[in-house]
Amino acid sequence: MSDTNKQFNFDQAVVWVTGASSGIGAAFATEAARRGARLVLSSRREAQLQSVQQDCIAAGADPAAVLVLPLDLEDEAAMPAAVSRVRDQFGRIDLLLNNAGMSQRSVCLDTDMSVYHKIIKVDLLGQIALTKQVLPVMVEQGSGTLAVTSSVAGKVGSPMRTAYCAAKHGVMGFFDALRVEIAHLGLNVTTIVPGSIRTPVAHNALTGSGAPTGVEDPAIEAGMPVADCARVIADGFAEGVEEINVGTGPEMQLLDMKRQDPTATFRLLESWAAELVKGNTPHLNQ
DSSP states (O other), X not given: OOSSOOOOOOTTOEEEEESTTSHHHHHHHHHHHHTTOEEEEEOSOHHHHHHHHHHHHHTTOOGGGEEEOOOOXXXXXXXXXXXXXXXXXXXXXXXXXXXXXXXXXXXGGGOOHHHHHHHHIIIIIHHHHHHHHHHHHHHHHTOOEXXXXXXXXXXXXXXXXXXXXXXXXXXXXXXXXXXXXXXXXXXXXXXXEEOSEESSHHHHOBOTTSOBOOSOOHHHHTSEEHHHHHHHHHHHHHHTOSEEEEOOSGGGHHHHHHHHOHHHHXXXXXXXXXXXXXXXXXXXXO
C-alpha cells in the first residue's frame, strides 16, 4: 500500500463539485476546467451555476463537458436520480468534492436548535448521503476519489460556531474513517482544511435565529484569494495529498498548536471569544 493517495490526473476526469455556485466550489470548478476536467456543477442556485458553467468554458472546458445539475443536499431522495444523471452523461465519476455548506455566527446560548439541525443536515448529513450514493459507483469502477471541504473549525473549536464546528468535526471523522475502510478497494479519500478564504461564507452565515448575517467578516475579507485557494487544492489532488491544509492567516497555526499544546490553544481561543464579546474581530477561520 502506498504512503499517499494516488496522484489525480484532471485531464478528462469527471469531477463533481457541490456548492459550485460560489466561493471555493466555483473557483475549484474553474481551476479543474483549466486542467482539462469534465465537470458536474451542483448547488441549489441554478442561475449562479450557469454563470460558473460559462467561467469553466472560458477556462477551456468543452461546453458539452460541463453539466449543470441543481441539487439540494437536504433532499436525500433526489440524490439517486442525480447520480444516475451524471452516469448517463459521462459514464463514470472520478472525483466527488463535497463542498456545499454554510457557516454560523452566534453563541450557543442564543442559537435556536433549528440552526443546529439545519447546519448539521447540510454540512454533515448531506455530505454523507451523497457520498454513500457515489461510493458504489467508484467501487464498481475500481477507482475514484471522495473528498470533502472541512475547515480549521473541523479541527479546533472556534467561538460563535458551535453548530459549524460540530458539523465540520463530524465530516473529518466520517471521511477519515471512510479512508481506512475503502483503501483496499483502490479508492481515495481527501480532506480539505481551509482557513480564512475570501468567499461569501460570512455574509451567508446563519445567526442564532437562522437568518443570514448579511454582513462581511474582516478576517475572511483579509483571507487568501479564492482562486489561489483553488490552485492549492487542485495541486494537492494532483500530488496525492490526503489532507490538504490551505490558508495563509494566523489561524493555520492552530492546527499544529492544538496537537502540541491543547491547553494553550483553549486559552488563546477563550481570549478570542472575549474579544468578540467586546465587538472586536480576531482572525478566525470560516
